[in-house]
Amino acid sequence: xxxxxxxxxxxxxIAAADLPRPAPDFKVKMASGKHVKLSEFKGKVLVVxxxxxxxxHCQKASxxxxxxxxxxxxxxxxxxxxxxxxxxxxxxxxxxxQFNLDFPVxxxxxxxVIQLLQHPVMLMMSFPNVLIIDRNGQIRHQFPGGDKFFxxxxxxxxxxxxxxxxxxxxxx
Numbered sequence: 420x421x422x423x424x425x426x427x428x429x430x431x432x433i434a435a436a437d438l439p440r441p442a443p444d445f446k447v448k449m450a451s452g453k454h455v456k457l458s459e460f461k462g463k464v465l466v467v468x469x470x471x472x473x474x475x476h477c478q479k480a481s482x483x484x485x486x487x488x489x490x491x492x493x494x495x496x497x498x499x500x501x502x503x504x505x506x507x508x509x510x511x512x513x514x515x516x517q518f519n520l521d522f523p524v525x526x527x528x529x530x531x532v533i534q535l536l537q538h539p540v541m542l543m544m545s546f547p548n549v550l551i552i553d554r555n556g557q558i559r560h561q562f563p564g565g566d567k568f569f570x571x572x573x574x575x576x577x578x579x580x581x582x583x584x585x586x587x588x589x590x591x
Contacts (some may be wrong), residue, residue: 439557445535447525450512462554463497469548471504472514477547483573484519494584500524503532511539554588559591
């Protein structure tokens with residue numbers, strides 16, 4: 420029994436990403452053919468959703484993020500989706516239209532996303548994953564699929580984004 424508890428604790432410590440950490444200048448491919456870099460959102464509080472366009476939990480999260488974006492966008496919140504499923508490059512435009520999203524959804528190969536999330540390659544990834552990046556480009560919060568965050572994601576998102584919107588920007 421003691422070994423099982425230790426193994427479980429070790430798995431959790433392996434799975435935990437470093438926070439806070441600088442957000443890399445990650446590129447998201449868009450349907451238009453251009454790339455959007457996360458650094459383009461510096462100065463805003465950025466919510467990044469890593470998703471599968473076919474995942475019902477991801478669809479629900481996208482809609483919740485969109486509602487919070489509509490409320491807090493004028494205060495400096497921005498959002499972007501990164502789809503990683505097969506054929507995502509063909510599905511993102513329809514995904515945005517189907518769920519009436521006000522934020523862009525692009526795609527990426529999985530390996531760069533695994534690095535962005537600091538996700539252990541030996542563990543299966545759950546979806547969606549949400550990152551919250553502050554105005555200064557620091558990843559402050561990260562939630563993997565299945566986290567309690569998603570039990571009430573709109574409220575939890577507001578509770579985490581609002582203080583970051585009120586925080587002063589560091590001068591560079």
